[in-house]
Amino acid sequence: MKQVPDATAARAFTEDGTTDRESVDSLLSELDEYAVEQALRIAESGVDAEISYLTVGPDDAKDALRKALAMGGDSAIHVSDDDIECSDAFGTSLVLARAIERHGFDLVLCGMASTDGTMGVVPAMLAERLGVPAVTHLEELAVADGTVTGRREGDGATVGIQGALPAVVSVTDRSGDARYPSFKGIMAAKKKPVETLDLADLGIDPEQVGRTGARSAVDTAAKRPPRTKGEIVADEGAGGAGLASFLTAKKFI
Template identity: 90%
Template structure:
């Protein structure tokens, strides 16, 4: 899961084009809450299941873990190291994969993308590094006889896909509403274990992550232009002609 800048807040950028995290409040990525919900639903149907959360980030990223633990689950892992700062998806996937291998797993559940970068590539990168199937963009899922099965909605078809466990799965924002943490859950989360790891614990060199190990970099960062006021046209019989002229001028047709 990812601790991301609040999408509703104004952001500033550093000299290298990345978001200045100190200038904006952060929170658990909303899209990752759907993965948390699916993990908890699976655990509710299996008494032997254990749900652990994992994030990479600075000290305040623990807040995201605590929120997830308040929703449910057993424990969490926080990977924090100054040398990780500035990592791209490739470097982040390395850190996550090493932490997952260290902990052990049957199923890795991810959101379909983060609400800041919205790249959506991490589940596939993780699966490649872990050497397991990637079953992505599911709108529902079930596990039976060592196989994960789910439904993916495409532009022109609905597809049922499956993969053998262990596997990496990502779920969409249509997979089921995430539950709200209860007061009891919030209090219980304070007592649940959160393990903190650094790069040395995972056997990763500083040069493999951060800007030095990045395969991509931000070239420029530009704010979206403010929305302009829409044009209202009174249709007195020539509305269709006016609409066609507008679409032509905007090169939509």
């Protein structure tokens, strides 16, 4: 799970090129809610499953875990350490992988990307670090007899994919609408266990993560320029010719 700035808010960058997370509200990434839903559906299908949620972030990232727990599930893990701040995908995947290995797993479910970074590479990186198959960008998902199977829609074909458990799977926003937490679920989530870990618990050197360990960095960041007023083509009998001239000048035709 990832706690992200509200996508509907006016998001911005700080002076050092990092995402400004203080000026807007944060919430559970919408794309991760689809992974929560698929985990719950697998458990409801009759598979003997224990569902644990994992996030990496500051104190308020627990809100994302509580939202997921309110939807369903059993427990959660929160990795919080000041040295993790400004980690790139490599550092984030390292922290997640160590936490997953510590807890134990059969299936790791992820959203296809976060709604802030939108890189979409962490599931594949996780699979590489954990040494298990990566079954990514699924629109349908099923688990049975030690195998995960799914369907991925490509540009020119529909692809059926399967992999042996344990595995890492990511699901898209077409995999099934996420349920809303019920009042009963919200109250129950307050009593579900949330374990807090730091880098020392995971045996990670602070130099491997954060800004120091990042393999990429933002050089500059600038606000998107405001939209300019569009050009109006008046139709006084020759509107078609005027429109054609405009499109020709812009090299659209």
